[in-house]
Amino acid sequence: MNPADGWSQETHPHKLALIFIVLAIGSLVNPDSDTDNFEESETFLDAAEVALSISNFMKDHTIASVQALHIMANFHVYSDRLRGGDRAWPLGGLAMRITQAMGLHRDGMKWGLPEDIIEERRRLFWDIHTEETFQAHCFGRPGGLSSRQFDVDCPKDDALLPFSTIRYQLVRISSEYVVVHGLTFSCVCYCSVGYSYCYISSEALEATLPENVKWTPVTTASPSADLPWASTPADEKGALLINLKQHLLCLNINESILFLMRTHFARCLRENPDEPSKGRYRIAFESVLARCQTIIAIARSLYTLHPRIALAQWFFWYHACSAAVCMASIPMIAPLSPFALQGWHELQSACRLFSALGHQNKSSRASLALLLRLRKSAFDKMSGDRSFASGGPSDLTNIVPGSIDGSHGEEADESSHLMGLHTRLIERRSMASTRSRENLVGVPTGMRSPVPEGRSLLELDNSWQPSFPSNVVNESELPAFSFDIIPGNSDEPDNPDQAMPLNFNLDHTLLAFLSSMRPDADQLGALPLDTQ
Numbered sequence: 033m034n035p036a037d038g039w040s041q042e043t044h045p046h047k048l049a050l051i052f053i054v055l056a057i058g059s060l061v062n063p064d065s066d067t068d069n070f071e072e073s074e075t076f077l078d079a080a081e082v083a084l085s086i087s088n089f090m091k092d093h094t095i096a097s098v099q100a101l102h103i104m105a106n107f108h109v110y111s112d113r114l115r116g117g118d119r120a121w122p123l124g125g126l127a128m129r130i131t132q133a134m135g136l137h138r139d140g141m142k143w144g145l146p147e148d149i150i151e152e153r154r155r156l157f158w159d160i161h162t163e164e165t166f167q168a169h170c171f172g173r174p175g176g177l178s179s180r181q182f183d184v185d186c187p188k189d190d191a192l193l194p195f196s197t198i199r200y201q202l203v204r205i206s207s208e209y210v211v212v213h214g215l216t217f218s219c220v221c222y223c224s225v226g227y228s229y230c231y232i233s234s235e236a237l238e239a240t241l242p243e244n245v246k247w248t249p250v251t252t253a254s255p256s257a258d259l260p261w262a263s264t265p266a267d268e269k270g271a272l273l274i275n276l277k278q279h280l281l282c283l284n285i286n287e288s289i290l291f292l293m294r295t296h297f298a299r300c301l302r303e304n305p306d307e308p309s310k311g312r313y314r315i316a317f318e319s320v321l322a323r324c325q326t327i328i329a330i331a332r333s334l335y336t337l338h339p340r341i342a343l344a345q346w347f348f349w350y351h352a353c354s355a356a357v358c359m360a361s362i363p364m365i366a367p368l369s370p371f372a373l374q375g376w377h378e379l380q381s382a383c384r385l386f387s388a389l390g391h392q393n394k395s396s397r398a399s400l401a402l403l404l405r406l407r408k409s410a411f412d413k414m415s416g417d418r419s420f421a422s423g424g425p426s427d428l429t430n431i432v433p434g435s436i437d438g439s440h441g442e443e444a445d446e447s448s449h450l451m452g453l454h455t456r457l458i459e460r461r462s463m464a465s466t467r468s469r470e471n472l473v474g475v476p477t478g479m480r481s482p483v484p485e486g487r488s489l490l491e492l493d494n495s496w497q498p499s500f501p502s503n504v505v506n507e508s509e510l511p512a513f514s515f516d517i518i519p520g521n522s523d524e525p526d527n528p529d530q531a532m533p534l535n536f537n538l539d540h541t542l543l544a545f546l547s548s549m550r551p552d553a554d555q556l557g558a559l560p561l562d563t564q
Contacts, residue, residue, distance in 0.1 A: 386400040
């Protein structure tokens with residue numbers, strides 16, 4: 033089939049946006065590239081954003097626009113693993129809201145749609161729902177639909193290797209129990225959380241996984257680990273893909289249980305620092321301990337199998353770092369417990385793993401610096417500084433009933449903050465926040481206020497003209513826009529039935545100019561898509 037078939041001048045811009053964003057994320061995760069290809073991927077991202085704006089995706093809802101937004105959210109996390117989540121989270125939510133607006137949360141079978149359309153709708157909904165649920169785990173934010181709020185059947189899957197179907201089953205459980213119980217700010221019945229754990233691990237998934245989808249640790253590298261990806265045989269690529277899916281499925285199961293039980297794990301350490309396995313939260317402690325060991329082993333196994341592919345998968349390293357933080361908390365909070373040495377060994381293992389990554393990106397460097405800092409603190413506690421553990425159960429007295437936050441008491445240790453037992457307010461300063469303090473309400477980002485000092489919007493006359501930052505473009509070079517939104521004769525009374533013409537006439541020159549008006553991201557911080 034000719035790739036050009038089906039494409040013409042009438043091709044919808046959202047399909048072009050989908051192509052551009054696929055190229056953008058592909059250039060980032062290319063295993064044959066020695067660099068991050070950041071400039072090339074940003075060029076494709078810009079093209080995708082322009083293509084989405086040509087036909088307003090907020091009004092013109094299409095399958096292609098939802099797919100493009102979904103991939104665009106992933107792109108931001110892959111391109112900036114430290115701050116990209118702040119842009120990915122709202123974009124992913126926008127994709128889900130448009131999905132609901134299109135009715136994709138209802139199964140197309142009841143409307144008699146063609147089989148291929150039904151399958152496309154099902155797969156798109158489940159992919160976005162899965163992504164949103166697991167990102168809610170990562171960011172510690174409420175998200176995801178309850179299974180009672182949609183009736184979409186799972187799409188068809190490989191009968192021999194049903195990875196997708198099993199992940200969708202996990203998402204049903206996670207969105208119903210983990211997101212509801214694990215991310216709530218009110219008192220949660222520990223029995224309910226324990227039931228969720230048993231349901232996820234024993235009854236629903238782990239005990240019934242087919243042998244061919246179960247993860248087993250890899251101890252030797254793939255034969256193609258040193259070969260260029262283009263030169264890797266097709267059968268070897270297929271084997272690597274199955275291995276990657278096995279690692280991912282096991283990671284998803286373990287992360288779900290970890291995030292569900294982590295708060296109770298921290299409380300167990302606080303209440304029973306000498307013997308955490310005998311407290312009322314002992315099930316949570318034992319569960320988190322086992323899951324963290326498994327998550328670190330999964331990341332190590334994937335890196336052993338194929339280092340270049342492993343490095344591109346940010347979520348493995350994110351969860352490995354989270355697991356290492358939990359392990360560091362054992363010798364830091366309970367240095368006298370019999371599990372302190374076990375936690376220390378797991379922390380050491382994670383430090384060696386992140387050290388092997390080298391200085392691949394800012395995220396790996398930041399993770400290694402964090403783990404080394406925690407390792408030093410853990411060593412100090414185990415070496416004789418027991419002052420941190422002396423508080424024992426009294427440290428829990430600062431936790432307000434009905435809340436998991438201890439922000440009303442003394443500042444907790446770093447590991448407790450990182451595990452989510454306490455919260456801190458982090459204020460990120462930028463030019464945008466400075467403008468808000470100057471009461472520049474309603475002014476587009478990157479433009480100066482049309483309101484003179486000492487005057488209100490109500491006192492503003494019609495003589496002002498928009499002025500642009502001088503470091504962006506000279507005012508003499510501005511193209512002429514037509515904002516004719518006033519009826520022809522302003523003396524005549526308003527006619528509610530009279531349409532007000534809004535003529536933008538965006539040709540290629542003006543479109544290029546609008547793209548050039550995008551403020552510097554480093555200068556203004558993360559911007560919503562609609563202001564870019």
